[in-house]
Amino acid sequence: MTETISRAASAPAGPATAYDLVIRGNRIMTTAGEVAREVGIRDGKIVAIEPLGNNLEGAEVIELSAEEVLLPGLVDTHVHVNxxxxxxxxxxxxxxxxAAAGGVTTIIDMPLNSIPPTVNVDALEQKRAAAREQAFVDVGFWGGAIPGNQGDLRGLHDEGVFGFKCFLLHSGVxxxxxxxxxxxxxxxxxLKTFDSIMIVHAEDSRAIDRAPTAEGDxxxxxxxxxPRGAENxxxxEVIERARWTGARAHVLHLSSSDALPMIASAKRDGVRITAETCPHYLTLISEEIPNGATAYKCCPPIREAGNRELLWEGLLDGTxxxxxxxxxxxxxxxxxxxxxDFAVAWGGVSSLQLGLSLIWTEARRRGITLDKVIDWMSTKPAALAGLNSKGKLALGYDADLSIFAPDxxxxxxxxxxxxxxxxxxYAQKPLSGVVRKTYLRGQQIDSQTPAGQLLRRGMA
Structure with missing residues (x-):
C-alpha cells in the first residue's frame, strides 16, 4: 500500500521542503506514458516531474507501492446532478x-433535470448557490438551449457555462x-459568433413516434x-447543421454504431464535430439484460454485442x-x-463512481493500455470543455490526481x-481496478470537507 511520510513537523523551511507534496513511484502516468517519476506539487499545481531517484523533498512525501499507478483525475463532462x-x-x-471515490476530480453538470433548468443566468446562479458549499470535486455547468431562450445564450456564455445542450426529441422532463x-x-x-459549442441528445422524434411501443417488461x-435509425x-441533422453554420457540435452518448461512418466522414470534411460514448454502451449488451430489469434502461438504449464491438473500434480509430x-x-x-415496465421507468444509468473500473476492466480484456483509457476519460473530455489545466499529469496543470491499483x-x-x-x-458485477486515494489540487479528498471549486469557462 501507499506509504506516506510527513516532514512538516521536523523539516526546516527552505529547499528541503520546496514542495507541499511529493509523490514518487515506478508507475506515474505522464503524457509520455507510464514511467518512473517523482512529482512535486506546490500551491495546488504540478511544478516538477523528475526521474525517480532525484529525491525531491516536500512537507509530505508519498511513496507508491509497486501495484499502484498515479493517474490524472478523470474529467466527466456528462453528469446529471439534479x-x-x-x-x-x-x-x-x-x-x-x-466522483471522488471513482477518481473523477472534475464534473460538468447538465442543465436538466434540476428545477429550474439552466436556461438563463438566474437559473445558473441558483445552481451555483446549491453547489457552492457542497462540492468535493470541481464543478462546471452546461447551459441549455430550448425554444424561446436564444436571447439568453450569450448571457449564459458570458457567465461561464461551457456550452449548450439541446434535445431533438422530448427530454423526459x-x-x-x-x-x-x-x-x-x-x-x-x-453560438458560432462567440465560438461556443452545441452538445446534442441526438434521437429523431419522428422515428421514435413511428417505432413500436416499449410497454411491458x-x-x-x-x-x-x-431504433438505431432514430439516432442515425x-x-x-447535427452534422449538416454544423457544416452549414460552421459551429462546433458534439454528439452525446452515442449508442448506434451505424452512425460512425457519418461522423468519420464529417470529420474528414472539416466539420467541427465530436462524439462521446458511455460505459454502459461499452460494457453491457442487450442480449444479457433480463426482462423487467429497468436499472438498465437508458436513452438511447444499450444495444447488441456486435454494436458494442463497433463502438470500441470507433474509439480506437478516433471517430x-x-x-x-x-x-x-x-x-x-x-x-x-x-x-x-420499460415504458414507465425513468431512463438513466448511475455509474459516476464506477466508470474508471468499468472501462479498465473491459479495456484490459481487449489488450488496451491504461494510458489510452486515461486519454478517453480525462484528456479528451477536458479538451472538449476547454479545461486547459485539467486532464493531464503535466507541468503547470492542476494537481488533480488519483492513486489507482489496476490489478x-x-x-x-x-x-x-x-x-x-x-x-x-452493475450490481454484483466483478470489476478490476480500485481507486485508493484521490487528490484535488494536491489535497487528498476526505469526503468530509468540501473543497471543490465552481469552474467557469476560460478559468481552468
Missing amino acids: EPGRTEWEGFASATRA DEFPHLEADEMESDMAV HYDKFLASR VAIA IDCIVSDHSPSTLDLKDLENG ESYVVDPAKLHHKNPITA
Missing part, C-alpha cells in the same frame, strides 16, 4: 463524493422542451422502441473522442422496480456506493 429541485434523485454532495432541427441550426449560428420491446437520422458517464440517477420508485478487484455493491439512490445496472 440539484436544486430534484435533489432526492441526486445532489452535489452525493454526486461529488461518488417538461420544463426542458426540445428543439426542432431548424431551431437548433438557428441557435448554432448564434421485455427488454427487446424497449430496444425496438428506440438525428446525427445526420469517438471520449468516454463519459451520462450519470442520470433517479429515485427507486421512478425505476418502476415492482413492475419492471485489485472488487464486486459492485450498490449499498456501498456514494450515489444517493442504491440502484445500478
